[in-house]
Amino acid sequence: MSEAAAAQLQKTSLNPVHRACNAKMVDFGGWDMPVQYSGLIDEHNTVRKAVGLFDVSHMGEIEIQGPEAAALVDYVTTNSVAKLKIGQAHYSGLLYEHGGFVDDILVHKVAPDSFFICVNASNQEKDFDHIVAHNTFDAEVIYASEKYAQIAIQGPRGLETLQKLTATQLAGIKYYWFTDGEVSGTPARIARTGYTGEDGFEIYIDPSEAARIWNELLEAGAEFGIKPAGLGARNTLRLESKMALYGHEIHASINPLEADLAWIVKFDKGDFIGREALLKQKENGLTRKLVGFEMRGRGIGRDGYEVLVDGTPAGWVTSGSPAPTLNKNIGLCYLPLEFAKTGQMIQVLIRNQPVDAEVVETPFYKRSK
Amino acid sequence: MISYPEKFVYTKEHEWVHANGDIATVGITYHAQHELGDIVYVDLPKIGSTVEQGKSLGSVESVKAVSDIYSPVTGEVTEINEALSTSPEKLNEDPHGGAWLVKVKMTAPDEIKKLLSAGDYQNYIGAES
Numbered sequence: 001m002s003e004a005a006a007a008q009l010q011k012t013s014l015n016p017v018h019r020a021c022n023a024k025m026v027d028f029g030g031w032d033m034p035v036q037y038s039g040l041i042d043e044h045n046t047v048r049k050a051v052g053l054f055d056v057s058h059m060g061e062i063e064i065q066g067p068e069a070a071a072l073v074d075y076v077t078t079n080s081v082a083k084l085k086i087g088q089a090h091y092s093g094l095l096y097e098h099g100g101f102v103d104d105i106l107v108h109k110v111a112p113d114s115f116f117i118c119v120n121a122s123n124q125e126k127d128f129d130h131i132v133a134h135n136t137f138d139a140e141v142i143y144a145s146e147k148y149a150q151i152a153i154q155g156p157r158g159l160e161t162l163q164k165l166t167a168t169q170l171a172g173i174k175y176y177w178f179t180d181g182e183v184s185g186t187p188a189r190i191a192r193t194g195y196t197g198e199d200g201f202e203i204y205i206d207p208s209e210a211a212r213i214w215n216e217l218l219e220a221g222a223e224f225g226i227k228p229a230g231l232g233a234r235n236t237l238r239l240e241s242k243m244a245l246y247g248h249e250i251h252a253s254i255n256p257l258e259a260d261l262a263w264i265v266k267f268d269k270g271d272f273i274g275r276e277a278l279l280k281q282k283e284n285g286l287t288r289k290l291v292g293f294e295m296r297g298r299g300i301g302r303d304g305y306e307v308l309v310d311g312t313p314a315g316w317v318t319s320g321s322p323a324p325t326l327n328k329n330i331g332l333c334y335l336p337l338e339f340a341k342t343g344q345m346i347q348v349l350i351r352n353q354p355v356d357a358e359v360v361e362t363p364f365y366k367r368s369k
Numbered sequence: 370m371i372s373y374p375e376k377f378v379y380t381k382e383h384e385w386v387h388a389n390g391d392i393a394t395v396g397i398t399y400h401a402q403h404e405l406g407d408i409v410y411v412d413l414p415k416i417g418s419t420v421e422q423g424k425s426l427g428s429v430e431s432v433k434a435v436s437d438i439y440s441p442v443t444g445e446v447t448e449i450n451e452a453l454s455t456s457p458e459k460l461n462e463d464p465h466g467g468a469w470l471v472k473v474k475m476t477a478p479d480e481i482k483k484l485l486s487a488g489d490y491q492n493y494i495g496a497e498s
Contacts, residue, residue: 024404024406035406035433036406039406039407040406040407040431040432040433041407041432232406232432232433236432298410299410300409300410300430300435302434302435321432321433322409322432324432351428351435
């Protein structure tokens with residue numbers, strides 16, 4: 001991408017760092033982001049085996065505060081906020097009345113009356129407007145994206161790397177919990193979360209400190225073989241772990257039951273946006289469901305490719321790629337419920353040629369604890 | 370520093386041609402493989418098939434995406450680089466050498482006179498990247 005084309009795009013505070021180390025930059029939903037540094041497969045394997053560093057500052061942050069903050073978050077999201085303890089985070093859905101996704105999000109409970117929500121970059125304004133439009137509660141919704149840079153330190157050596165820069169005892173933070181502390185002298189929200197299927201942390205810091213912290217993390221992780229990793233590796237890592245990507249597995253026309261995300265929908269918690277539609281869908285039964293597949297023939301079933309069963313159009317691929325850890329070509333696709341079962345043979349239409357694939361158990365990859 | 374051999378001519382679609390008599394060896398450039406990233410598949414035409422300048426010759430696929438290869442010449446395919454079907458990563462390692470794609474017996478050898486010299490190609494990708 002040329003400098004001129006890039007000038008039109010939004011940039012994270014780490015943008016000059018990426019350009020200085022010759023990262024390959026792409027337009028990612030209107031953001032000038034690094035897709036790879038040393039090479040996608042190398043970065044992918046580094047995260048699985050050691051530790052990788054990701055700039056995810058393009059992600060948005062929304063803060064919800066006030067006496068009825070919990071009630072508002074509970075009403076606009078699918079997961080149960082009542083079950084969250086202070087210092088805990090969970091994955092959740094932001095839905096329309098018809099049950100389709102506005103976005104998928106991470107909700108952090110900072111205090112009884114204070115929540116911190118991490119949302120997808122390209123959805124941040126939409127999410128904010130959606131929450132504000134439904135705010136009939138005594139709560140304030142704050143667009144906070146400009147206040148935070150976000151760096152993900154992911155992989156089995158992530159804890160040791162980050163530990164060098166903080167007095168917070170990281171081993172004491174459980175998976176999907178967080179704490180407010182300091183990283184190299186700057187205030188940081190330190191969350192044991194991620195989008196790679198590995199252990200790791202995501203830190204939220206002041207954007208003006210991001211370049212310094214990034215470089216210090218690279219130094220701290222040098223002995224473990226740390227490398228910066230781009231959005232390319234982030235995508236293959238999340239796909240192997242079957243984590244949904246907005247715009248692919250989930251969007252406005254897909255609901256969480258179809259996306260195999262029933263676990264984030266808590267019907268018994270009381271009313272929430274989309275509940276009626278999801279209940280109706282549950283009663284009537286699903287018509288389609290997200291499943292994983294492995295290519296059996298030669299080829300890669302990619303996003304948007306048509307899926308056939310016995311030669312008849314049946315569904316579509318939402319994400320597909322070689323899986324570097326597994327050395328297989330994998331993907332996710334929607335299929336009519338009757339075909340959405342392990343062992344089902346399907347064909348993916350690759351450049352007008354049907355190529356055999358098989359529905360398999362997911363996640364494709366699960367780390368050993 | 371990457372060298373773009375002077376004895377090759379280049380296309381704006383990032384293929385190179387090395388002509389030896391009426392036989393053209395065709396490959397993709399260092400710039401092309403670098404833009405694609407880790408290459409995982411290479412689809413090549415069958416020996417004996419005919420190819421046409423500017424038309425699809427096959428495709429290369431990286432972890433991220435599929436990309437067409439456009440034939441820089443018109444003629445009949447006389448050889449394909451079989452090694453690439455089992456070791457597509459060679460295209461990342463040696464794009465201007467051992468990882469050539471096909472050899473074509475040209476039926477219109479004058480076509481390559483319209484293609485870019487090494488210097489013009491480097492100016493072109495310099496302007497593009």
